[in-house]
Amino acid sequence: MKPATPTAAPVRATTRVKVLPHPDLCPAGTEFDAKAGRKLVDELLEHGVAIEHACEKVCACATCHVHLRSGAEFVAAADEEEEDQLDDAWGLDAQSRLACCVKVKGPELVVELPRYSKNHAREH
Numbered sequence: 001m002k003p004a005t006p007t008a009a010p011v012r013a014t015t016r017v018k019v020l021p022h023p024d025l026c027p028a029g030t031e032f033d034a035k036a037g038r039k040l041v042d043e044l045l046e047h048g049v050a051i052e053h054a055c056e057k058v059c060a061c062a063t064c065h066v067h068l069r070s071g072a073e074f075v076a077a078a079d080e081e082e083e084d085q086l087d088d089a090w091g092l093d094a095q096s097r098l099a100c101c102v103k104v105k106g107p108e109l110v111v112e113l114p115r116y117s118k119n120h121a122r123e124h
């Protein structure tokens, strides 16, 4: 007799990403379905949100800073490297994450883009 196959919880293949309006990057806001497991920065770029990513997405610049206004509980917590980079981000708050470090997961993520990136903040 074959052993019973364990029943795993269904794995969600997509996550609804809602991006709040940002005057330069996304004036009307946007929504899209992102593939679970992909970097949030890649999904944003592929869906027309030209977020900065000066270090080419290797957690070394903090220009891809975002605020996860909802859904953060579904994604893995920031590690020490990300926390160190976030210290340099403009407009840091308790919901700050680096979009190149966040792997999309969960039913929905609500993303707010900071008014300025770290690079722009130097000019203001």
Ligand code: FES
Pocket (backbone or CB within 6 Å): 052, 053, 054, 055, 056, 057, 058, 059, 060, 061, 062, 063, 064, 065, 085, 098, 099, 100, 101
């Ligand atoms: S792109 Fe540089 S830290 Fe995310």
